[in-house]
Amino acid sequence: MIKYLDLKKVNDSFQSDLSEAVTGVVRSGWYLFGEEVKRFERDFARYCGVGYCVGVGNGLDALTLIFMAYISMGRMRKGDEVIVPANTYIASILAVLRAGLKPVFCEPSWDTCNIDPDRIEENIGPRTRAVMTVHLYGRVCEMTTVKEKAHKYGLFVVEDCAQAHGALYEGGKRAGALGDAAGFSFYPGKNLGALGDAGAVTTDDGELAERVRMLANYGSSAKYVHPYVGINSRLDECQAAVLNVKLGRLDEDNRRRIHIACKYREGLRNTDLCLPEAKEDGSHVFHIFTVFTPQRDRLQQYLKDKGIKTLIHYPIPPHRQKALEEYGNLSLPVTERIHREELSLPMSPCLSDEEADEVIAALKSFFGL
Numbered sequence: 001m002i003k004y005l006d007l008k009k010v011n012d013s014f015q016s017d018l019s020e021a022v023t024g025v026v027r028s029g030w031y032l033f034g035e036e037v038k039r040f041e042r043d044f045a046r047y048c049g050v051g052y053c054v055g056v057g058n059g060l061d062a063l064t065l066i067f068m069a070y071i072s073m074g075r076m077r078k079g080d081e082v083i084v085p086a087n088t089y090i091a092s093i094l095a096v097l098r099a100g101l102k103p104v105f106c107e108p109s110w111d112t113c114n115i116d117p118d119r120i121e122e123n124i125g126p127r128t129r130a131v132m133t134v135h136l137y138g139r140v141c142e143m144t145t146v147k148e149k150a151h152k153y154g155l156f157v158v159e160d161c162a163q164a165h166g167a168l169y170e171g172g173k174r175a176g177a178l179g180d181a182a183g184f185s186f187y188p189g190k191n192l193g194a195l196g197d198a199g200a201v202t203t204d205d206g207e208l209a210e211r212v213r214m215l216a217n218y219g220s221s222a223k224y225v226h227p228y229v230g231i232n233s234r235l236d237e238c239q240a241a242v243l244n245v246k247l248g249r250l251d252e253d254n255r256r257r258i259h260i261a262c263k264y265r266e267g268l269r270n271t272d273l274c275l276p277e278a279k280e281d282g283s284h285v286f287h288i289f290t291v292f293t294p295q296r297d298r299l300q301q302y303l304k305d306k307g308i309k310t311l312i313h314y315p316i317p318p319h320r321q322k323a324l325e326e327y328g329n330l331s332l333p334v335t336e337r338i339h340r341e342e343l344s345l346p347m348s349p350c351l352s353d354e355e356a357d358e359v360i361a362a363l364k365s366f367f368g369l
């Protein structure tokens with residue numbers, strides 16, 4: 001039996017450090033706005049290569065707070081539009097809606113599954129204020145072209161980095177430092193995962209960081225002083241302590257994911273599967289290893305019968321969800337094809353080479369190889 005993601009095995013590999021870190025918080029008597037959060041914000045900002053990091057409650061809040069802050073600062077107005085990739089997890093789009101803005105769905109390119117930079121311009125209107133780039137599956141978007149288009153029209157670039165912790169763009173900057181502001185999720189299954197909910201905003205814009213910090217704390221500028229209508233979204237000391245331990249191994253874990261991806265790619269090259277490029281330059285950190293085939297559902301069942309668990313990211317595209325039914329009539333053929341053909345193979349830093357070989361052998365046997 002091969003699990004899709006053995007989270008117990010992942011966290012067992014940090015066991016003694018995690019226990020010590022959490023025990024330290026328990027004994028400290030201080031559970032919010034303390035030293036662990038401060039340390040994480042400092043170290044994660046440094047890791048990403050930005051001036052500021054603000055810890056928040058989760059990834060959805062991180063993205064929502066960025067837009068709330070832009071509105072609060074008068075840089076956007078409610079009802080303004082944000083161009084979002086149509087192929088994403090629904091949270092990216094919910095963040096835009098929650099802030100009172102309008103998502104405009106942009107097709108991805110089939111090769112990258114990320115927003116197609118050449119299709120951004122056709123979606124720009126008089127009220128467009130931002131482009132959201134989602135580094136989906138762990139692969140960084142083509143930021144040079146995205147930023148070129150965005151800056152031509154004076155748009156902000158907001159990154160959804162929930163699947164791309166540590167990913168590098170053209171060997172230089174990391175995800176989280178590639179736009180005007182970025183939202184991260186540290187949901188347990190992400191490349192950098194807490195033991196519960198956690199998130200962060202990264203940016204070089206000090207004014208934005210300050211506003212996000214206030215909005216995440218009831219819109220408060222000082223104790224019991226509230227100039228803004230905020231929410232409550234905190235990164236707590238326990239989760240920050242866990243993240244402080246796990247951040248130290250993020251690069252190594254990502255390298256292990258890339259190793260598995262290269263193995264998959266090499267082992268599967270003679271099958272009929274459409275495979276992602278397995279670049280070793282860190283531009284794809286393989287939060288998810290995707291394969292594509294029109295026989296997806298049959299393949300998933302076949303693997304399941306062989307004891308190999310896979311997932312689909314995602315079975316229903318956002319614009320086809322009941323919650324977003326007002327967008328249900330959009331024609332987004334690339335997005336729909338991705339959702340019809342995508343299958344995610346087992347992937348984690350704790351997946352062994354033998355397990356990866358077993359997955360490869362099962363896939364080859366499906367194609368009669």
Ligand SMILES: *Cc1c(COP(=O)(O)O)cnc(C)c1O
Nearest residue numbers: 058059060089091092162185187
């Ligand atoms: C996980 C995820 C989110 C949301 O993160 P939460 O911490 O669960 O709120 C947002 N966008 C993408 C692309 C994600 O994968």
